[in-house]
Amino acid sequence: MFSRTLVNAVALAAFTLRAAAQYQDMPPAMGPWFDINTQGVAGDYGEANTGVNAADEIAGWYDLADVWRTAQKVLEPSVWGRVAGGSGHEESMRWNSKIFEYVTFRPRIGRDLANATLDTSITLKNGAGVETVFTASSPIFFAPSGSHGRVNPDVAENGTVRAAATAGVIAGIAQYATVPIASLGSIKSENQTLWYQIYPGEFDRDAVLEQVSVAKNAGYTALMVTVDTASEGWQSRDWRAGGDTPSGNAQDNKLTWDDLAWLKDVQDLPVIPKGIQSVEDAVIARDMGFAAIYLSNHGGRQLDGAPAPLQVLLEINKYAPGLSDEIPILVDGGVYSAQHALKLIALGSKLVGLGRPVQFSLTMGQEGVEKMIKNLNDDMLVEMRQIGVSNPSQLNPKYVNTQRAAGFIYDGDLQ
Ligand SMILES: Cc1cc2nc3c(=O)[nH]c(=O)nc-3n(C[C@H](O)[C@H](O)[C@H](O)COP(=O)(O)O)c2cc1C
Numbered sequence: 579m580f581s582r583t584l585v586n587a588v589a590l591a592a593f594t595l596r597a598a599a600q601y602q603d604m605p606p607a608m609g610p611w612f613d614i615n616t617q618g619v620a621g622d623y624g625e626a627n628t629g630v631n632a633a634d635e636i637a638g639w640y641d642l643a644d645v646w647r648t649a650q651k652v653l654e655p656s657v658w659g660r661v662a663g664g665s666g667h668e669e670s671m672r673w674n675s676k677i678f679e680y681v682t683f684r685p686r687i688g689r690d691l692a693n694a695t696l697d698t699s700i701t702l703k704n705g706a707g708v709e710t711v712f713t714a715s716s717p718i719f720f721a722p723s724g725s726h727g728r729v730n731p732d733v734a735e736n737g738t739v740r741a742a743a744t745a746g747v748i749a750g751i752a753q754y755a756t757v758p759i760a761s762l763g764s765i766k767s768e769n770q771t772l773w774y775q776i777y778p779g780e781f782d783r784d785a786v787l788e789q790v791s792v793a794k795n796a797g798y799t800a801l802m803v804t805v806d807t808a809s810e811g812w813q814s815r816d817w818r819a820g821g822d823t824p825s826g827n828a829q830d831n832k833l834t835w836d837d838l839a840w841l842k843d844v845q846d847l848p849v850i851p852k853g854i855q856s857v858e859d860a861v862i863a864r865d866m867g868f869a870a871i872y873l874s875n876h877g878g879r880q881l882d883g884a885p886a887p888l889q890v891l892l893e894i895n896k897y898a899p900g901l902s903d904e905i906p907i908l909v910d911g912g913v914y915s916a917q918h919a920l921k922l923i924a925l926g927s928k929l930v931g932l933g934r935p936v937q938f939s940l941t942m943g944q945e946g947v948e949k950m951i952k953n954l955n956d957d958m959l960v961e962m963r964q965i966g967v968s969n970p971s972q973l974n975p976k977y978v979n980t981q982r983a984a985g986f987i988y989d990g991d992l993q
């Protein structure tokens with residue numbers, strides 16, 4: 579009896595050592611982006627300069643940790659610092675992803691999932707109440723992020739837009755895109771959906787209207803209005819790496835709900851406030867008749883210490899249950915795997931956005947972005963079947979156990 583236990587113990591120890599050796603080269607579970615000391619490795623941008631062959635590199639991408647490693651390898655430190663970094667000590671940036679570990683699925687079996695698809699549709703209304711239905715091949719969308727030309731000057735946003743067309747996903751295009759938004763409109767495919775992101779607080783109203791009219795004429799079909807930049811984020815990593823120096827810039831600190839209401843009503847594209855971070859503001863946005871609510875802390879690049887978007891979803895479900903049936907909710911921030919997206923969808927998100935994953939995969943061009951989104955979509959299909967549903971829209975809060983995250987929900991009086 580004793581010797582048998584000993585044999586088992588020895589066998590187990592040997593197995594453990596073998597397994598440890600096998601996995602020692604793997605990155606930490608959450609990937610290199612959580613290493614606050616990472617300053618990027620020196621290197622010039624570009625396949626030519628780094629000796630990186632894009633096709634070979636892309637062939638080795640299985641998940642976003644691979645994409646991050648490629649980006650860190652090829653980007654100049656200042657660009658790496660700008661994109662990889664967040665604000666402050668990057669607590670919100672890390673928390674955005676970390677919180678998913680506190681939520682687990684409640685999978686069901688015994689269902690016919692042969693026809694599972696990620697097909698998604700979302701209905702947005704404009705200020706006059708006129709509804710438009712948008713369809714996409716996946717609930718994943720590209721969050722608007724600036725300056726794609728800095729991660730890939732060869733293709734910049736042209737690569738992003740074309741990859742979104744191939745994938746059939748909705749793409750947000752930033753006011754600070756490298757390529758003029760009208761040019762991007764001219765390369766978009768017929769049935770592709772592009773939404774325009776604007777910082778209206780940076781301009782007077784005439785200039786805002788001028789921009790909106792350029793976007794509309796170029797084929798953009800909704801406006802994402804960023805509302806979480808009352809002041810420019812304190813982005814130490816970016817600055818340390820040689821990015822724009824701290825300006826203390828009060829980016830758009832005069833932007834009010836009145837301005838947002840004006841923009842909603844003065845033109846006919848649907849308006850989506852981007853950067854809502856409390857149930858109170860979500861309720862105001864619904865009551866004022868905006869097209870959707872976009873929960874985001876800007877990828878942890880604005881207020882450090884901001885709640886993770888998943889936390890805000892839980893807060894909404896507690897204090898304003900049913901809100902996600904009344905107005906579509908979009909979410910982004912730290913969504914770095916298929917399961918992250920599915921958890922947000924189960925909790926009421928209609929579309930789930932990617933910021934850094936798009937920028938970092940674009941280092942390997944349009945094909946890089948296509949591979950990144952394909953991996954994520956294929957993985958989502960796999961996980962969705964394992965959860966037991968055949969479309970993301972069938973998910974609801976009963977498919978997730980959020981008990982361990984309950985302590986993160988605000989429990990005081992509402993403001
Ligand atoms: C390099 C970079 C630039 C960004 N620029 C903008 C911008 O110009 N306007 C905006 O609304 N959001 C911007 N964002 C925020 C994204 O829209 C999005 O909220 C965020 O990246 C989501 O988090 P993730 O990067 O973890 O996916 C930017 C994000 C990054 C990483």
Ligand SMILES: *[C@@H]1O[C@H](CO)[C@@H](O)[C@H](O)[C@H]1NC(C)=O
Nearest residue numbers: 689690691692693694695968
């Ligand atoms: C799947 O699609 C096939 C072909 O259209 C159809 O015959 C079948 O009934 C579908 N199964 C389910 C579960 O919807």
Ligand SMILES: *[C@@H]1O[C@H](CO)[C@@H](O)[C@H](O)[C@H]1NC(C)=O
Nearest residue numbers: 731732733734736757761765
């Ligand atoms: C992007 O496409 C536009 C429109 O075709 C073109 O004018 C521009 O040069 C392209 N930019 C890059 C960086 O490829």
Ligand SMILES: *[C@@H]1O[C@H](CO)[C@@H](O)[C@H](O)[C@H]1NC(C)=O
Nearest residue numbers: 713714715746747769770771
């Ligand atoms: C766009 O149209 C093509 C051809 O009809 C189709 O294959 C593709 O799925 C469509 N894309 C979207 C996003 O609807």
